[in-house]
Amino acid sequence: MGIKLLCTRNFGDKNIDNIRKLGYDVNIVREKGAHYTENMKDTEVLLCYDPFDTLDINNMKKLKWIQLFSVGIDQLPMDVVRKNNILITNNKGGYSIPMGEWIMLKILEMLKHSKKLYKNQQEKLWKMDTGILELYGRTVGFIGTGSIATEAARRLTGFGVKILGLNTRGREVPYFNRCFSTENMNDMLKLCDIVVITIPYTKKTWHLIDNTAFEAMKNGVYVVNTARGSIMDEGAFIENVKNGKIAGAALDVVEKEPLDVESPLWEFENVIITPHNSWISEKVDARRFDMMYDNLKRYVSGNKLNNIVNIYKGY
Secondary structure: OOEEEEEOOOOOHHHHHHHHHOOEEEEEOOOOOOOOOHHHOOOOEEEEOOOOOOOOHHHOOOOOEEEEOOOOOOOOOHHHHHHOOOEEEOOOOOOHHHHHHHHHHHHHHHHOOHHHHHHHHHOOOOOOOOOOOOOOOOEEEEEOOOHHHHHHHHHHHHHOOEEEEEEOEOOOOOOOOEEEEHHHHHHHHOOOOEEEEOOOOOOOOOOOEOHHHHHHOOOOEEEEEOOOHHHEOHHHHHHHHHOOOEEEEEEOOOOOOOOOOOOHHHOOOOEEEOOOOOOOOOOHHHHHHHHHHHHHHHHHHOOOOOOEOOOOOOO
């Protein structure tokens, strides 16, 4: 009798067979609308993203480990996870390369006025833009210095910029010229021409970037957010776009997704909106499966798992 495993995604017959060969009894269900059934009662391992709106894991009394497809964990029913002492691992690093590339792309698009020039192309308007800016010599600050920020910083090193980072204690991180502690965030913000938000979402980071943070930033700052919309106070952000404090922004996340059609964010010419798309590439499925498969082997062998999440810190 194998270890009971519930997976909310079919990774293909070959991959699922390889999981079974490790000693797992695999049950596959569709994630959207998944409901608890009697054959799930002995589930020990759950591989998923977010079935928790309909799937009550409190009924899975033998559930010991949840391997998330995502990096973020805010979708988890934390009361159940903590009560039942369920081990949580995430997909840290699995989306870092495409997101690092996306950050790099959007920084250049903002400075090079790509959105405006694309609009001119659609209107068949041949009009030179003499306001194009250089990235060279600027200071880019990352709120959070995890794997996503590191991949973006790695790519920025060839552009002749100064790279600053913010983490809990201000510890040094490769590719960053200097790091600040979270309590000194505003000291970093005042130095930055471009601010990139990559920090995990927790109760402590809710509206971390508020009006006080915007006040600390330079006039004409550029802002990028690939983390979670609720890390930034959207109302304060909108006001600072309107008053010119923010010269441009690229948002892959917003406070309420999907973004409401009535939101003023759609209307700003200097704001680029993408639909939580920065993590997608043709390689993410393979990376996700490889990470999970390695952890499944570790679990069977009794070895320590990779990407264990501190369920009290939230990352």
